Structure formats: structure tokens, C-alpha cells
Amino acid sequence: MKVNSRFKSILIIMLITSIFLGSVSSIASASKSNVNEGDQKEDDFTQKVELVDERTQYSKTFLNEDGTTTVTSSTYSLNYFDAQALKEIDTTIREDSSDPNYTHSMLANKFKVRLNNKSHKQSVTLSVSDDSVTYYAKGMNSVVGSIDGNKITYKNAWKSTDLQYQVENDQLKMYINLANNTAPKTYSFEVVMKNVGYKMNPDGSIDFINKNGEVAFQIPQLWVMDASGKGKQYDRLKVSIMQKGNNANIKIALNDQGLQYPIIIDPTTTIPVLEDGNAHVLNIKSDGTVFAWGNNSRGQLGDGSMVNRATPVQVKNLTDVIAVAAGNEHSLALKQDGTVWAWGSGMYGEMGDGSFIGKNVPVQVKGLDSVVAIAARSNVSFAIKQDGTLWAWGYNNYGKLGNGTFADSNVPKQVSGLTNVKAIALGRDHSIALKQDGTVWSWGSNKYGQLGNGTYTDKSIPVQLLNLSNIVAVAAGQIHSMAIKNDGTVWSWGENYYGQLGIGTNDRTIFFPVQVNGLMNVVSVATFSDHSLALKQDGTVWSWGANDYGQLGDGTTEKRLSPLQVNGLTNIVKIKVGSAFSTAIKQNGTVYAWGNNSYGQLGVGVGNYSTTPIIVSKIIIYNYDNSGRLASIVYTSFYTSDVRINFVYDSNGNLKKITKTMP
Numbered sequence: 001m002k003v004n005s006r007f008k009s010i011l012i013i014m015l016i017t018s019i020f021l022g023s024v025s026s027i028a029s030a031s032k033s034n035v036n037e038g039d040q041k042e043d044d045f046t047q048k049v050e051l052v053d054e055r056t057q058y059s060k061t062f063l064n065e066d067g068t069t070t071v072t073s074s075t076y077s078l079n080y081f082d083a084q085a086l087k088e089i090d091t092t093i094r095e096d097s098s099d100p101n102y103t104h105s106m107l108a109n110k111f112k113v114r115l116n117n118k119s120h121k122q123s124v125t126l127s128v129s130d131d132s133v134t135y136y137a138k139g140m141n142s143v144v145g146s147i148d149g150n151k152i153t154y155k156n157a158w159k160s161t162d163l164q165y166q167v168e169n170d171q172l173k174m175y176i177n178l179a180n181n182t183a184p185k186t187y188s189f190e191v192v193m194k195n196v197g198y199k200m201n202p203d204g205s206i207d208f209i210n211k212n213g214e215v216a217f218q219i220p221q222l223w224v225m226d227a228s229g230k231g232k233q234y235d236r237l238k239v240s241i242m243q244k245g246n247n248a249n250i251k252i253a254l255n256d257q258g259l260q261y262p263i264i265i266d267p268t269t270t271i272p273v274l275e276d277g278n279a280h281v282l283n284i285k286s287d288g289t290v291f292a293w294g295n296n297s298r299g300q301l302g303d304g305s306m307v308n309r310a311t312p313v314q315v316k317n318l319t320d321v322i323a324v325a326a327g328n329e330h331s332l333a334l335k336q337d338g339t340v341w342a343w344g345s346g347m348y349g350e351m352g353d354g355s356f357i358g359k360n361v362p363v364q365v366k367g368l369d370s371v372v373a374i375a376a377r378s379n380v381s382f383a384i385k386q387d388g389t390l391w392a393w394g395y396n397n398y399g400k401l402g403n404g405t406f407a408d409s410n411v412p413k414q415v416s417g418l419t420n421v422k423a424i425a426l427g428r429d430h431s432i433a434l435k436q437d438g439t440v441w442s443w444g445s446n447k448y449g450q451l452g453n454g455t456y457t458d459k460s461i462p463v464q465l466l467n468l469s470n471i472v473a474v475a476a477g478q479i480h481s482m483a484i485k486n487d488g489t490v491w492s493w494g495e496n497y498y499g500q501l502g503i504g505t506n507d508r509t510i511f512f513p514v515q516v517n518g519l520m521n522v523v524s525v526a527t528f529s530d531h532s533l534a535l536k537q538d539g540t541v542w543s544w545g546a547n548d549y550g551q552l553g554d555g556t557t558e559k560r561l562s563p564l565q566v567n568g569l570t571n572i573v574k575i576k577v578g579s580a581f582s583t584a585i586k587q588n589g590t591v592y593a594w595g596n597n598s599y600g601q602l603g604v605g606v607g608n609y610s611t612t613p614i615i616v617s618k619i620i621i622y623n624y625d626n627s628g629r630l631a632s633i634v635y636t637s638f639y640t641s642d643v644r645i646n647f648v649y650d651s652n653g654n655l656k657k658i659t660k661t662m663p
Contacts, residue, residue, distance in 0.1 A: 131216040133208055133269065134192040135174075137163060138249075158184050176252075176265040185256060187265070191241075191248045198248055204239040206250070219269050222252065227260040237265065282315075282324040282331055290315040290324060290333055298329040299360025300344030306360055315343070316361045325376035327394075332381055333362065334374045340365040340383055348379045348395035349410030356410055365393070366411050377426040383412065388420040390433060398429045399460025400444030406460060415443075416461040427476035432483075433462060438470045440483055448479045449511025450494035456511060468513050477527040483513065484525055490516040490534055498530045499561035500545030506561055516544075517562040526577040533575045533582055534563060541566040541575060541584055549580045550611025551595030557611060566594075567612050584613065 137157065145152045157163035160183040166173040176187055191198075196208040196216050208217040222239055223232040238253040252267060283291045292301040292315055296308045302315035315333070318341060323334040330344030330351070342351045342365050346358035352365035370386040379395035391412040392401040399406050402415035420436040430444035430451060441462035442451040449456060452465045468491060473484045480494030480501060491513040492501040499506045502516035521537040531545035531552060542563040543552040550557055553566035566584070569592060574585040581595030592613035 131196050131208075131210045132194040133196065133217055134194075135269075136190040136192070138188040138190055158187070161187075174267050174269070176267070178254075178256075178261060178263040178265070180261045181256065183261075183263075185254045187252045189250045189252075189267075190244070191250055193247060198241060200239075200241055204234075204237065206239070206241060217269055219250075219267055222265065222267050224254065224259070225264045225266070227262055232266075282326050282333075284321055284324055288320040288322070288336070290318050290321050292331070296360075298345035298358050300326075300329050300331050302331060302343040302360065302362055304361050318362050323374055325374045325381070327376035327381065328378050330358075330376065330379070330381070330394075332365075332374050332376050334371055334383075338368075338370045338372070338386070340368045340371050340374060342381065345379070346410075348408045350379055350381060350394045352381060352393045352410065352412055354411050356408075368412050373424070375424050375426055378428060380426070381412075382415075382424050382426065382431070384421050384424060388422075388436065390415040390418050390421045390424065392431075398445035398458045400429055400431055402431060402443045402460065402462055404461045418462055423474060425474045425476035425481070427481065428478040430476065430479070430481070432474045432476050432481050434471055434474045434483075438472070438486070440465045440468050440471050440474060442481065445479075446511075448495040449509045450476075450479050450481050452481060452493035452511065452513050454512050456509075465513060473524060475525045475527050475532075477532065478529050480527070480530075482516075482525050482527060482532060484522055488519075488521040488523070488537065490519045490522050490525055492516055492532070495530075498546035498559050500527070500530050500532050502532060502544040502561070502563050504562045506559075519563050524575060526575045526582075528577045529580060531577065531580070531582075533566075533577055533584075535572055535575045535584075539569075539571040539573070541569045541572050543582065546580070549596035549609040551577075551580050551582050553582060553594040553611065553613050555611050569613055581609075 137154075140154070140157045140163070143154050143157055145154045152165045154163040160179040162175075162177040162179075164173075164175040164177065166175065193208065196210050199207045199209055201207065205221045206219040210216040221234055222237050223234050224236040225232055236255050236259065238255070240251045240253075242249045242251070250267075252265060254263070254265065256263065285291060290302070292303070292313060296303070296306055299306050301313060302318070303313040304316050315331075318333055318335075320336040321333045322336055325332040327344070327350065330342060330346070333341045335341065340352070341362040342353070343359045343362045344350065346353075346356055349356055351357070351359055351363055352368070353359075353363045354366055365381075365383075368383055368385070368391060371383045372386050373384040375382045380392060380400060381394050383391045385391065390402075391414055392403070393409045393412045394401070396403075396406055396408045401409055401413065402418075403409070403413045404416050415433070418433055418435070418441060421433050422436050423434040425432040425434075427444070427450060430442060430446065433441045435441065440452075441464050442453065443459045443462045444451070446453070446456055446458050451459060451463065452468070453459070453463050468483060470486045471483045472486050475482045477494070477500060480492060480496065482490060482492045484490055490502070492503070493510050493513045494501070496503070496505070496507050496510055501510055501514065502519070503510070503514050504517050516534070519534055519536070519542060522534045523537050524535045526533045526535075527545075529546070531543065531547065534542045536542065541553070543554070543566050544560045544563045545552070547554070547557050547559045552560055552564065553569070554560065554564050555567055566582075569584055569586075571586050572584045576583045578595075581593060583593045586592065592615060594610045594613045596609050
């Protein structure tokens with residue numbers, strides 16, 4: 001969402017004092033400084049000339065095209081130079097009537113920046129790369145939104161009607177809650193579109209299509225739910241959309257005849273969050289249903305057919321889902337009640353229902369309850385139960401089910417000898433388990449030393465890695481493995497042709513754990529195929545291994561034998577690796593991706609690749625109080641929970657407190 005540069009700057013400079021780093025526009029003069037420019041790619045202004053900056057050794061000042069200046073800082077406080085002393089900038093917010101477009105200003109001592117654009121409306125923006133849609137609720141009362149978890153609610157947004165935005169993974173849920181029959185029957189939203197057009201579908205759903213002809217966003221078919229308990233009703237709304245210049249107006253008209261109040265209308269906007277199989281994708285909705293698309297040759301989409309789908313279809317007869325996992329040609333779902341459901345290929349017993357027959361709709365896996373986690377890869381499935389036991393079924397080549405045999409299993413069987421299992425990581429043909437006591441156990445194929453037990457012998461039952469203890473996390477690539485110790489060091493073993501072990505050489509195989517070069521204070525690792533990522537405590541990301549598609553994010557396509565910091569990433573909280581591509585989520589919810597984009601993995605169209613991180617998706621919600629002051633800002637994305645910044649003012653309009661909540 002594009003924001004007035006002055007407004008955006010004032011927000012960030014307030015945050016610098018106690019929250020996170022950013023940039024600020026001002027009319028200050030300044031002088032020389034020696035500091036990293038930091039994370040400037042997200043800023044909306046254009047920087048031209050660096051000026052002299054004497055406020056602090058950690059700041060830089062730039063002259064912008066519009067005559068304002070931009071200050072960047074890498075410290076948690078911002079000072080200015082007055083005569084011979086550095087002084088703290090006064091960030092008090094005061095009423096200011098000198099500019100009719102604004103209600104307040106802040107920053108004494110010549111650093112004056114305007115705040116609170118009176119014309120700024122309540123809005124919500126969804127963006128993917130340079131594509132975005134922004135919704136403005138029309139005719140809405142002047143009310144203040146309240147934040148509760150991942151929800152923002154505007155009470156009495158219209159007469160007897162509340163408006164609620166709820167950020168959930170891949171979608172922005174929008175609930176219009178009608179209390180009684182005095183509520184309006186028609187609701188309108190102005191839609192500001194950037195780099196997208198729209199298409200109205202026969203079922204009333206709306207596709208927002210980008211310049212590549214792809215659906216960037218979609219408002220699925222709208223539904224109504226009343227107090228009768230009949231569930232979702234799709235025939236009670238008339239939806240229309242009308243072009244208005246470069247923007248559009250969406251009108252939603254309700255037929256409430258025979259409905260029982262209170263009534264909920266749901267105009268949700270969504271884009272996919274992916275659980276990738278070999279060529280199909282699973283997506284959990286916030287209501288516990290599952291949608292799927294892609295290859296359906298074995299019924300792995302679960303829609304009752306074997307027809308490939310280019311757009312999402314709902315998996316049949318599946319609700320209350322809290323986790324999904326995708327194998328090559330089969331799918332798993334974990335429900336709130338602890339049961340596991342499967343669909344797709346059953347050739348090797350992947351369904352777990354006692355047969356070797358595939359299903360194109362979900363069936364319950366036999367004999368499993370109280371499950372807390374699931375995993376799938378290739379033609380195998382695993383489940384961790386609440387009691388810490390591990391269960392597996394499906395294809396058992398190399399003994400990778402861990403039950404002491406090499407026979408396929410069409411029902412779950414307990415992995416031999418393992419209790420108190422905390423986590424499971426699956427390679428192509430081997431498995432890694434982490435126990436609560438910090439020990440690591442492995443089994444399956446060991447051709448490349450990926451079991452880490454000092455041999456190249458396959459194992460059909462788990463064996464402990466004797467020289468590895470105090471482990472807090474594990475990960476598995478195709479034929480290599482990794483672990484993090486509680487001291488923040490990373491250890492790896494297995495295939496090393498591409499340098500994916502990160503030990504400074506590309507010796508073909510290492511059959512025991514060795515320490516990855518130069519990494520300390522690591523909090524998570526990720527791998528899938530032949531490259532690896534590590535996230536450090538300071539929020540930086542490091543990568544090594546194969547780099548054919550730029551998946552290491554270092555601006556090249558050269559493989560790396562030791563960890564190298566990924567360009568331009570700071571304040572990262574989560575990392576994920578796919579086949580030759582990588583993703584990272586920033587503290588403020590911004591999602592970055594880099595590497596292979598042959599199938600649109602980067603979320604920016606299809607084709608080519610990126611050797612450096614690019615911004616993928618972000619939702620920003622601005623919330624103002626009745627005086628036009630910024631009350632809160634919510635950053636979130638389609639891959640993580642939200643970050644909320646709250647501003648509290650005293651009765652004089654001065655900023656009293658800034659708080660931040662994180663997932």
C-alpha cells in the first residue's frame with residue numbers, strides 16, 4: 001500500500017525509539033556518517049543525493065525529488081546535533097493547525113514532520129509483489145477499530161452492523177455482521193487496483209488478474225449464514241462490480257427474506273498458501289476446509305475426480321482441519337479431533353485404510369487418534385501421537401518406515417523403539433526423528449551416509465547418532481541431513497556434491513555429523529533438495545549448497561561450499577526451502593522469495609528466476625481514531641501471524657505510549 005511519504009516517515013521514526021528500524025522524512029539539514037544503509041527497498045520515496053549528517057554516527061540523510069529529506073538510522077534512538085552536543089529528538093505529537101491536510105505534527109528542534117492526513121480513509125490492502133487491491137468501505141460511520149488477536153472490528157460501522165477484518169494465513173477474511181433487520185441490506189466497497197484488472201465469474205466470484213494473465217487475488221463466491229443453523233447459503237446475495245476510472249466499486253445486496261438474524265456476510269479475498277507435493281498444492285482455509293489444485297492423476301486433490309485443476313477446488317467431506325501434508329501423489333490432513341485423513345495414490349498403502357487402492361476423496365486412516373503432527377514425502381506418511389510415539393505407513397523401500405521390515409504397509413505401524421518423539425524430518429528415502437531428550441535417530445537409505453551413523457548400511461529400525469546430543473531441531477534434504485544444537489551451532493552429514501553440508505569442501509559424502517562452517521546463534525534451519533538455509537538469532541539468513549537458479553540469494557548462480565549471508569535480509573523470523581527456491585518472512589510480515597520460478601513459486605508470475613530476494617506479499621491495515629490520529633497499524637502476510645503496532649495518546653493529543661505485539 002502506497003502511503004504519503006511524510007505520513008509513512010512519521011510512523012517509522014516513532015518506531016525507531018523503541019520498536020524497529022526504518023526511515024523518516026524531515027526538513028532537517030545533516031551531515032556525514034558511516035553506516036550501512038539497512039533495509040531501504042521497502043520505502044516508497046526516491047532517494048537522490050546523500051547530504052551531510054551530524055545528528056549521530058549511525059544515521060544518513062538523503063535529498064528526495066520532492067525537496068524533502070529522508071533519514072535512515074541503524075540505532076534504536078535518533079539524535080540530532082545541536083552546537084557541540086548530540087541531543088535526543090523530541091518525538092512528542094502535538095496538535096498543529098498550520099496545514100489543513102493534517103491534524104498533528106511531531107519532532108521539535110527543526111525536525112518537523114506532519115502526521116495524520118485528514119483525507120486518509122479506513123482501508124485494507126492486499127499485495128503480491130507489485131500487484132495490489134485496496135478496499136475502502138463506503139458510507140461507513142466514523143468509528144475506531146479495536147484489535148483482538150488477528151482481528152480488527154469496527155463496531156456499528158453501519159447501522160446495527162459491525163465490520164470485521166480477520167487475517168488468516170492466505171486470506172483476508174471480511175465479515176459483515178448484521179445484528180437485526182434494521183441493518184442496511186446493501187453494502188459497497190471502493191476497490192483501488194494496482195497492476196490488476198477484474199473479471200466477474202458466473203457464480204458471483206471475482207478474479208483480479210495481473211498483467212501476466214494470472215489470478216493474483218480472488219473473492220470466492222460470497223455466502224450468508226444466519227441464526228437458523230442451516231450453514232452457508234450462497235443464493236442470498238447479488239454481487240455486482242462496476243468500473244470507476246482505474247478503480248472499481250463492488251456492491252453487495254442481501255435478500256434477507258426468511259433469514260433469522262443475526263446474519264453474517266462473508267466477502268473474503270484470498271491468495272494461496274502452499275503445501276507443495278510433487279505437482280499439487282494444498283491450502284487450509286480459516287474455516288478448517290481444504291482447497292487443492294495442480295496434478296490430480298491419482299485423485300490427490302480430493303474433489304472426487306481425477307481431473308487436473310488449474311484453480312483451487314474444495315477437498316470433499318473435510319472440515320476442522322488444522323494441518324495438511326503433501327506427498328508426491330497423495331495428501332494428508334490432521335483434524336482438530338486428532339484423526340488423520342488421506343486421499344490420492346494408494347499403490348503402496350499411502351491411504352492407511354487397510355487397502356492398496358487409491359481414493360479421490362478423503363478416507364480416515366485406520367487406528368490413529370490423538371495425533372498432534374503429520375508429515376508426508378514421496379510415498380510415505382508419518383504421524384506423531386500425543387504420547388510421543390511415531391507411526392508410519394506406505395512405501396517401505398530401504399526400510400524407511402522404521403518398523404524392522406522392508407514390506408509396504410497399508411495401515412499405520414509404530415516406528416520401532418521410539419518414544420517421546422518431538423519432531424520428524426523426511427528425506428527422499430530416509431527419516432530423521434528428534435526426541436525430547438535432544439537425541440537424534442535415523443533410518444532408511446544410507447547410500448550417501450545420510451543416516452550419520454558412520455556407515456553406508458541401510459537401516460530398517462532407528463539408530464541413534466551417538467556423537468550428537470543436545471539437539472533442538474532437525475531437517476532433511478533429499479540425501480543429506482542437518483541438526484541444530486542448543487548452543488546455536490549447526491551440524492550436517494550425507495551427500496555433499498553441491499556443498500550442501502556447508503563445511504568448505506564438496507567431498508562427495510560425509511557419514512557422520514560435522515559442524516557447518518562459521519555459524520553460531522542459529523535458531524532454525526531449512527532444506528529440501530540440495531541447498532540449505534540457516535536463520536540466526538540476529539534475524540540474518542545464511543545459505544550454502546546448490547545455486548543453479550539463484551536459490552542462495554547471493555546475486556549469483558555459483559554454488560557455495562560455506563554459509564554466505566543472503567543479500568538484503570534483516571529482522572527475519574521464519575525461513576522455508578523448496579526445490580531450488582527459498583522464502584523468508586520478515587518481522588513486520590513481509591515475505592521474500594528467491595530462486596527458481598518455473599512454476600510461479602516466487603509469487604510474482606511464472607518463469608525465469610531471481611538470484612536475490614524479492615518481496616512477495618504483505619497485508620497492511622491502517623486504523624485511525626475519531627480525531628484522525630493513527631491508532632494502530634497491523635503488518636501481516638499470507639505465511640505468518642501478524643505484527644501489531646499500537647499508539648496511545650493522552651487527552652492533549654500527545655503520544656503517550658507505543659506497544660508492539662508479535663506472534
